[in-house]
Amino acid sequence: MPHEAQPGAPALVSPSVTEGGRTFRPGRALRQGRKVLPEHARGHNRSLLLQTLFHQGAMSRADLSRETGLTRVTISDLISDLISDGFVAEMGVREASGPGKPAILVDLDRAGHRIVGIDLSGSEVFTGAVLTLDGDIVARREVRAVTDGDVVGTVVRLAKDLVGDAHAPVLGIGVGTPGIVNEEGVILTAPNLRWAGFDLKNALQDAVGLPVLVANDANAAVLAEYTFGGAGDDVLLVKVGRGVGSGLLASGQPMRGAHSAAGEIGHVTIGTDGGPVCACGKVGCLEAWLAVPALSARLAEAEDDLARVGVLRDAGERLGIALAPIVGVLDVSEIVLSGPAELLDGPLAEATADTLRARTLAEFHDGVRVRMTEQGQDIVLRGAAVMVLSGQLGVS
Secondary structure, X not given: OOOOOOOOOEOOOEOOOEEOOEEOOOOEOOOOOOEOOHHHHHHHHHHHHHHHHHHHOOEEHHHHHHHHOOOHHHHHHHHHHHHHHOOEEEXXXXXXXXXXXXXXXXXXXXXXXXXXXXXXXXOOEEEEEEEOOOOOEEXXXXXXXXXXXXXXHHHHHHHHHHHHHHOOOEEEEEEEEOOEEOOOOEEEEEHHHXXXXXXXXXXXXXXXXXXXXXXXHHHHHHHHHHHHOOOOOOEEEEEEOOOEEEEEEEOOEEOOXXXXXXXXXXXXXXXXXXXXXXXXXXXXXXXXXXXXXXHHHHHHHOOOHHHHHHHHHHHHHHHHHHHHHHHHHHOOOEEEEEOOHHHHOOHHHHHHHHHHHHHOOHHHHOOOEEEEOOOHHHHHHHHHHHHHHHHHHOOX
């Protein structure tokens, strides 16, 4: 059983707390020898309690003590503070099953706060939503995607309108955007939005007055798949739309890379047989084969159903070629595809799986699963909600 974190004692488990730039998932051992400083111990225990309630639902204080390893005194103290802060509520008494006073159940106050999520990855519209703490969408807005005008003003107005739709305190705003985004929410480059070195996080935070978190859209999407879609700890999500990108979790940890560009697989050249010219100027990039506009155009030129299946299988094979080294190096257990199911599901996904099996070590990687997400087109919005839950409550 894990022990309660005391000042100066090693932290044995962490409920998705951010420390030293890394976010630790529930139940994972922190690096031995790293101490929980006195000022961090309470936050560590608070996040552990909230994480437990988020995933397991209403529990008594005694249940929480047994589950977390924290003392009943600590649990009672934390619950009192969390009720005062509006994050936890008493849900009534448990149905009595024996002698003694029935226990009072507590849970996250799931209706007490809302989250605003914004998805800037659409080619035609920017989408925003108001979500519950459980990731359910309760209000939605769309605005025309702007690429050559006041993009920031459009996003600010969308955010303000969504906050007005919340009808409850807003915990924060999460944004999934195309491009390469660093840990501080600065968009290093997003050519489609004509942003380079733009601090979207602080621009939006200053305009709206709420906490803001910004990430690449595929990195947001993989968080949604992990928290709400049942993905494992080692998963790669490939997001296919106007472009191609991916989000990666290894041992439950988001991977950013040395230049915040981990997962940028769209401009990896696939094969040595030439291919279509990519928007970046190179020939044969994965994006030139797999992005929705390019793939749809080739399907439209196909003469019959057999030829269309061939186009899809060829795209899937090239995706498998791109992913095989990643699977081999990182031992990824599943590949999740996000995008139009009519393009990605079926022959394309099957060819990807066949290629992975042919190009990796059979003893270990034959079981790698390739599947479509069940999150649908809202996956980035729900991932943006996970960003806020993790950043504000230590929950994911």
